[in-house]
Amino acid sequence: MVSLANQQELNSALEKFNASENGHWVLLTYKTPTQVQYKASGNGLQSLGAALQDNEVAYYKIRLEYNSNDAGFKDGVIGNKANIKDIFVNWTGPSVGIIEKGKKKSHVGDAKAFFQPFHSELTQTSKDPKGNFTETILKDRSGPLSGSHIID
Numbered sequence: 001m002v003s004l005a006n007q008q009e010l011n012s013a014l015e016k017f018n019a020s021e022n023g024h025w026v027l028l029t030y031k032t033p034t035q036v037q038y039k040a041s042g043n044g045l046q047s048l049g050a051a052l053q054d055n056e057v058a059y060y061k062i063r064l065e066y067n068s069n070d071a072g073f074k075d076g077v078i079g080n081k082a083n084i085k086d087i088f089v090n091w092t093g094p095s096v097g098i099i100e101k102g103k104k105k106s107h108v109g110d111a112k113a114f115f116q117p118f119h120s121e122l123t124q125t126s127k128d129p130k131g132n133f134t135e136t137i138l139k140d141r142s143g144p145l146s147g148s149h150i151i152d
Contacts, residue, residue: 002107004114005037013041022065022084023135027051028111029058033103036111045135049127054093057104059111061118062087062138070139085119087142088112089151092125120144124151
């Protein structure tokens with residue numbers, strides 16, 4: 001079981017997140033081996049990629065707005081609310097050791113509970129903006145009919 005070090009800061013960040021627009025994110029990282037903490041929030045994949053470390057496991061929630069070109073777009077929705085989706089992502093950096101990955105895998109359920117509610121969940125192992133770490137790929141992989149829910 002994993003605990004949260006700074007609940008008030010996370011609550012404040014999530015309040016801002018809930019009132020936010022497309023691309024806003026909230027990030028949790030490990031303070032100790034069994035305790036996560038709210039680390040940062042921001043807007044856009046570039047700033048998120050800079051906040052994710054290659055040698056750590058982290059969790060984040062990102063808000064994306066779907067447009068008419070995206071799979072999963074719902075036409076005729078008043079106020080476009082159905083086209084705004086919150087996505088939970090489990091980040092595992094490429095430099096994280098196999099033993100550490102195994103230990104942290106059991107914490108994903110607790111991390112998801114801190115970010116409820118969200119529409120879908122993904123696993124991410126790469127933050128290369130020239131690869132699969134793009135808004136289009138995030139939207140595609142978060143769809144229920146996507147063949148893969150992994151960003152690598």
